Amino acid sequence: xxxxxxxxxxxxxxxxxxxxxxxxxxxxxxxxxxxxxxxxxxxxxxxxxxxxxxxxxxxxxxxxxxxxxxxxxxxxxxxxxxxxxxxxxxxxxxxxxxxxxxxxxxxxxxxxxxxxxxxxxxxxxxxxx
Numbered sequence: 001x002x003x004x005x006x007x008x009x010x011x012x013x014x015x016x017x018x019x020x021x022x023x024x025x026x027x028x029x030x031x032x033x034x035x036x037x038x039x040x041x042x043x044x045x046x047x048x049x050x051x052x053x054x055x056x057x058x059x060x061x062x063x064x065x066x067x068x069x070x071x072x073x074x075x076x077x078x079x080x081x082x083x084x085x086x087x088x089x090x091x092x093x094x095x096x097x098x099x100x101x102x103x104x105x106x107x108x109x110x111x112x113x114x115x116x117x118x119x120x121x122x123x124x125x126x127x128x129x
Contacts, residue, residue, distance in 0.1 A: 001120055003109070011109035013120065018102045021127045027069040030096045030103060030126060037122050038075045047074040047091055069098040077115050086111065094119070 006012045024030050031049055038044045053070040056063055063070075076091035089111050097104040105123050110116040 001124065012106055013109065013116075013123075014104060014106045015123050015126075016102050016104050017126055022103070024103075024126060027071050027096045027098050027103070030105070031071050031073050033126065034073045034094055034096075034122065038073070041077075043077055043079050045076050045078075047076060049073050050093075052095075066099050067097050068100070071096055077110075077112075092119075094123075 001013055001015045003011060003013050019025075024033060035046055035049075038046045050072040051070075052072055053063065053067065055061075056070075072093045072095050074091050074093050078086070078090050081087065089108075092110065092115075093107065095104075095106045097106075103126075105126065107119055107123075110119060
């Protein structure tokens with residue numbers, strides 16, 4: 001897993017998974033995997049799936065030719081609202097993109113280290129599925 005500062009300000013964690021490294025066959029199966037993890041978590045709440053690829057295509061937006069599909073699963077781990085700023089970093093989203101021979105999983109740095117670690121574990125487990 002790598003971390004970059006997208007646009008020099010957004011800390012994004014990324015993992016490229018070769019298709020032959022997982023039994024999950026497409027973006028929908030990976031999104032379903034994450035939904036099951038979210039549903040099983042004691043605090044996490046599933047919110048929605050956003051089909052980013054279909055949306056962008058429907059408005060004649062530009063899509064990188066290497067991207068075959070792209071969806072986000074939106075969810076929240078929030079169990080407290082200690083201040084108003086925490087609202088700006090919630091809810092969370094995991095982005096899943098399908099390329100020719102791989103999947104890219106990406107998400108922004110979580111404000112809590114334990115949540116960051118959990119997202120990394122969930123993502124790395126896809127290689128074993």
